Amino acid sequence: MTELQERKPLREGQAHKRAAILTAARTLFVESGVERTSMDAVAARAGVSKRTVYDYYGDKHRLLLGVIEDAGESALTTLRELVDRHLADDAVTTPADLGAATEAFAVALGRVLLRATDYRAAARLIAENEPLLPELVDHPLEQAHDQVLAEALGRLAARGLLDADDPLLAAAHFQALTILRVLNEPPRRRADAAHVERIMTDGARAFLRAYAARGGSSR
Template sequence: MTAIDKPVREGSLVKRAAILAAARDLFLRDGFERTSMDAVAAQAKVSKRTVYDYYGDKRRLLQGVVEDAAESLVHSLRKALAEHLSDDPPIGTAQELESALTAFAIDLGENVIASADYATVFTLMGEQRVQLPELESPLLLSAMLEDPIGERLAHFHERGLLNAPDSRLAADQLNALTTLLVNNSQPDPINLDLKSVRRTMTEGVRTFMRAYAAQRRM
């Protein structure tokens, strides 16, 4: 086994998680510029040398925080998709699909958009694009959410429940009617009005289905 192949020790995984959690809290509370590596080390209860050994510099640490939160978001999104939009039990009508999409959208609003991971990505990507210009493409928040949703919408198009031959465009529009409306009306993801989120998600799905339900196909 080479040095590259050598697995990370469990203790190292714990330290890495502690460093990321400390850096996330401090970046959100104090801002990237005002957060020192000494403060991160102190909050994580590790040495400053350990922080540098893992991440090299503060810019790479910021990237690690954003990527870790983004991966957690994608995991949560796929879990919500599997719970609400799987084929168990089968979704057989447009009405059942609207109900399933509504449940999914509300779950997305209450448990993903309102999460600390979403606040981390939403806030830090918005504030630190100069520091991390590479996040403009692969970790763009809308792409993270729309690509997995597009996969499921393509499935329901193939099943004849949606008229959505361009599933990515359909996902863009579903996102615009739900998640983006929440972001525009409530720009602070830490203090969301969940009742308003549920209403926005429900109405957004209803509007989406008026446009994309298969029975509207000419």
């Protein structure tokens, strides 16, 4: 961060203008690349002045970070909703429940999260610009994602359904077997709903084979 970035406070601004700027920037960054996207183009696409874009985000680096963080916040909300829906204590009480619920959670995650335009765009922008984004290392949003899933897995372990002494590690393994596998697929295959569902289901089953408590369901 430059001295100017540190000195200059950013405006919170109006929510609809901020959303328009982020949507415009996300689209242009994906279509043209970050380097080739000008702040003038973002402003024109968003229907605001260039001064407004600078007032809200300061520079293109922080605008890129804003696009990624906005997608991360949305994804975190989705993750919490899906955990509450599929992995709640009253929904998973037996080993058989565990198998069905874990697969349903994984499939829903693939359907809702990995098909979200903002999430897919953010994943691509991170992959293409990671060296320019040191702020993402140990980012609070990434830690929050890990924690939400780890807490759910920890509750299942406490009730004897999972053998997971380290819920954070278990959460990382679940994501590696499901979400990250999909993100590593070519775009054409990520757009194939049946293919994504197979990956998420297979990943959930592999996770259970490793982590289901002895005598539990590994399906």
